[in-house]
Amino acid sequence: MNDRADVARLSGASGVHVGQDDLAPAAVRTIVGPHAVVGFSTHTEMQIDAGVEQPVDYIAIGPVFGTATKATGYTAIGLDRVRYAAAAAARASSSDLDRPRGVVAIGGITLETAAAVLAAGASAVAVIADLVATGDPEARVRAYVERLGG
Numbered sequence: 001m002n003d004r005a006d007v008a009r010l011s012g013a014s015g016v017h018v019g020q021d022d023l024a025p026a027a028v029r030t031i032v033g034p035h036a037v038v039g040f041s042t043h044t045e046m047q048i049d050a051g052v053e054q055p056v057d058y059i060a061i062g063p064v065f066g067t068a069t070k071a072t073g074y075t076a077i078g079l080d081r082v083r084y085a086a087a088a089a090a091r092a093s094s095s096d097l098d099r100p101r102g103v104v105a106i107g108g109i110t111l112e113t114a115a116a117v118l119a120a121g122a123s124a125v126a127v128i129a130d131l132v133a134t135g136d137p138e139a140r141v142r143a144y145v146e147r148l149g150g
Contacts, residue, residue: 005031015039017060020047025054039104043074048085052092052101060126061085063107064117067129076108079120086121111143118148 001008001016005028008016015037018028025040032038041060042051051059066076085103093100102123109117110130117125127144131137 008032008036015057017041025051025056029055042085043077045081045084048081048088052088055099056101057099058102058104058123059085059089060104060106061122062105062126064105065108065110065113067108079116082117082120082122086123111140111147114144114148 001011001013003016003018003022005016005018005023007013009032013036016028016032017039018025019041020043022028023031025038028038029036037058038056039058039060040051040054040056041062042048043062048059048061061077061082063074063076064078064082082103082105089101089103103121104124104126105117105120105122106126108129109125109127114125114127131140134140
């Protein structure tokens, strides 16, 4: 579920993702409970540092590259910020073994750049535009799985 912890709980969704302008992750966790997946969008180093200290399962970082899919108000952050987020998440995970934190990279990621994003430390990539750009999203997903070994 995106943005709405209340709807996630009422619908029995497995998790919820919130952004910087949504309900704080600690409040979200109170609503959805300890077993739901909670994700949190970050863009800057300050947001990353604060985000990994929250009761979240992953932080999303982006936009990694330029994208027209969603206007976030942030410019492309590049692979160095992905590396920063991965290191911050690893530090937080090592101090809180009950809640390891992953990093989901999003924004302008393509089949050609996904491996580099993962190599920079992202646990996963979220892709929208590149999946539909070819007109055959199923084939494009298969290409991602083949290329990334998933």
